[in-house]
Every structure is written in C-alpha cells, then in structure tokens.
Amino acid sequence: MSASEISPARVTLDPQTGVLRGAGVTESVKTLRQLAGYFRDEAARAAMDPETVLYRVQSYEPQPEGVEGAICCATTFLMPGRVGDEYFMTRGHYHAAQDRPEMEVTVSGEGVLVLMDENRQTRAEIMRPGSVHAVPPRTAHRVANIGTEPLVFVSYWPSETGHDYGEIVARGFSGRVRQINGKPALVPEPEA
Ligand SMILES: [Fe+2]
Structure with a gap:
C-alpha cells in the first residue's frame, strides 16, 4: 500500500482576523x-x-455565482461610523434562488444583523465575536456596525444562490439601525 501525499489547504481563513488568503480569493x-x-x-x-x-x-x-456544486465563504470588514444617525451598513439583499439559506459567523466587533421576511417583517440579532446567525430562506439580510472598531464576519452560502439587490434598491428594509438617545435601535421605516 502506497501512502498518498497529504496536501496543505489552498485557502486559509485567519481565525483571529478573518483574513482570507489563497488561490481564488477575490476582494471588492x-x-x-x-x-x-x-x-x-x-x-x-x-x-x-x-x-x-x-x-x-x-x-x-x-x-x-449561480452554479451549484460548492459552498462559498466571504469575510466582510465593515467600518464603524454613521450617516446621520444611521450606522454604516451593507447594501443587503435577497437571494436570487429564494429558497437558499446563509450563515454568518462573527469574528470581531459589534454589529446588528437585520433580517426581513417576504412580508417585510423585520427583526434583528446582535452580532458579537463568535456569534452564529442562520439566515433563513426568503429573507433579506443586511449588517450594521454599531461598534467603534471594524465589524468582521464570515458568511457561508451555496454557490447556486445568487444575489437580488433590486428589491432592496426599490423598497429598502422596513427597519433601520439608528442611534437613538445614544443607543442602537431598530427603528421601523415607513415606506416612501
Ligand atoms: Fe446572502
């Protein structure tokens, strides 16, 4: 019996910083x-x-994107800050393949994961180092940084999922993460 070579991973994710390195890692x-x-x-x-x-x-x-056969991952480094009283946030999206879920794992920082279902009911979860968040199917998701340092989190999703940004561009989320009386709050947003 001949032993086969045990090869190193092609991609690494630094557990301290969330930094992804290796062949095929892209950055935007x-x-x-x-x-x-x-x-x-x-x-x-x-x-x-x-x-x-x-x-x-x-x-x-x-x-x-859009081709099945893999689990994808991405690290997001979301800066601290606000626009007016609204915390810096990601654009947010639904999934093009609407029945596909996602998972977020927080590496560092302090944030809020905003989840909005198909009926535009919005809820939010606190993100802290080590917190794990299941994004259900048919649920728009966005992340806001409510802390003073970068919020770093890793997302996992099936490769066939695809992204739908259009609905959020058109109608937004029904709640926004804003600083009210010095504290973060999920504030209902009436439709324009
Ligand atoms: Fe997603």
Whole structure:
C-alpha cells in the first residue's frame, strides 16, 4: 500500500482576523459613493467624502455565482461610523434562488444583523465575536456596525444562490439601525 501525499489547504481563513488568503480569493470594496440612496439621510451621505470605504469583502467561491456544486465563504470588514444617525451598513439583499439559506459567523466587533421576511417583517440579532446567525430562506439580510472598531464576519452560502439587490434598491428594509438617545435601535421605516 502506497501512502498518498497529504496536501496543505489552498485557502486559509485567519481565525483571529478573518483574513482570507489563497488561490481564488477575490476582494471588492464598497464606498459611500456606491451606497448613494441607501441611507435614510441622503443629504448627510452626500456631504461626506464619497471615497470613504464602508466595507471590504474577501470572497472564496469554488464555483461561479449561480452554479451549484460548492459552498462559498466571504469575510466582510465593515467600518464603524454613521450617516446621520444611521450606522454604516451593507447594501443587503435577497437571494436570487429564494429558497437558499446563509450563515454568518462573527469574528470581531459589534454589529446588528437585520433580517426581513417576504412580508417585510423585520427583526434583528446582535452580532458579537463568535456569534452564529442562520439566515433563513426568503429573507433579506443586511449588517450594521454599531461598534467603534471594524465589524468582521464570515458568511457561508451555496454557490447556486445568487444575489437580488433590486428589491432592496426599490423598497429598502422596513427597519433601520439608528442611534437613538445614544443607543442602537431598530427603528421601523415607513415606506416612501
Ligand atoms: Fe446572502
């Protein structure tokens, strides 16, 4: 019997920092300019430096988006800050394949995961280092940073999932994470 070689992993995720490294890891950046229209106080956003980095995402997708056959993961580094009284946040999305779920694991920082179901009922969970969050099917999800340091979390989803940003662009979430009397709160957002 001949022993076969035991090979090292092609991709690593640093458990302390969340940093993904290796073949096939891609990175993208989102700035305040790219989130025009997402925040409640658009005038406040427009008055800020448009090149302000809101978040960086490192992704490892063994299959292209929309093609089944893999579990993907990505680390998001969401900066602290606010636009008016609304905390810096990700764009948020539904899944194109609506029955596909997702999981978020917090590495560091303090945040809020906002979840909105098909009936536009919104709820939120606190994200702390080590917290694990199941995003059910047919549920839009967005993350806000309510802390003073970067919020780092890792997301896992099936490769065939795909993203649907259009519904959020058109109608937003029915709740926003805002600083009210010095504390974060999920505040209902009436439709425009
Ligand atoms: Fe997702």
